[in-house]
Amino acid sequence: DTGVSQNPRHKITKRGQNVTFRCDPISEHNRLYWYRQTLGQGPEFLTYFQNEAQLEKSRLLSDRFSAERPKGSFSTLEIQRTEQGDSAMYLCASSPLRMNTEAFFGQGTRLTVV
Amino acid sequence: AQKITQTQPGMFVQEKEAVTLDCTYDTSDQSYGLFWYKQPSSGEMIFLIYQGSYDEQNATEGRYSLNFQKARKSANLVISASQLGDSAMYFCAMRERNAGNMLTFGGGTRLMVKP
Numbered sequence: 001d002t003g004v005s006q007n008p009r010h011k012i013t014k015r016g017q018n019v020t021f022r023c024d025p026i027s028e029h030n031r032l033y034w035y036r037q038t039l040g041q042g043p044e045f046l047t048y049f050q051n052e053a054q055l056e057k058s059r060l061l062s063d064r065f066s067a068e069r070p071k072g073s074f075s076t077l078e079i080q081r082t083e084q085g086d087s088a089m090y091l092c093a094s095s096p097l098r099m100n101t102e103a104f105f106g107q108g109t110r111l112t113v114v
Numbered sequence: 115a116q117k118i119t120q121t122q123p124g125m126f127v128q129e130k131e132a133v134t135l136d137c138t139y140d141t142s143d144q145s146y147g148l149f150w151y152k153q154p155s156s157g158e159m160i161f162l163i164y165q166g167s168y169d170e171q172n173a174t175e176g177r178y179s180l181n182f183q184k185a186r187k188s189a190n191l192v193i194s195a196s197q198l199g200d201s202a203m204y205f206c207a208m209r210e211r212n213a214g215n216m217l218t219f220g221g222g223t224r225l226m227v228k229p
Binding site for chain 1: 207215216220
């Protein structure tokens, strides 16, 4: 399978705990995006990498959130001191540099904070 | 202002009929792209169709076509000959060259195909 892979698929955590999600993009894709999606809503942009450089961060990405993409390959999204409001689907997508190409999405990580 | 607006929270269509899902966008960028994605209940986002701001012809992909009206800033998705498997959430999205190249999504339209 050469698509975007996200792990874990599901995560249940207690409020206050830290969680980390991983995304493996399609190998030749330079761009990598993280989105958050709550029930019944469209995906909301969190952050964007071009290769290893984090070029854009949304205001939604509070200080408790951090993302990395070492060596421009896989990426991790960490949430520290989770809150119930962090419960959502976290989607990763990747795309080539060309403007007119779609982003390919992974199946997401569903986070439930109890 | 919302970048992408989808005014239809839910739509019903009879199987085998055509349906139009509305999308309007807001940008001052001259170079941008418009995308439609389908999200079935299983959760994955499936790319359907793309329209570039400089494309003069409306995009088509099988049963999907995009009715692009640049002056009105609308990019409606037309699905012909609806099938039961088309029941899903549909999202319109935009990528702007001068806005970091990230995809901005609308709130989505839930399409339900009736047998």
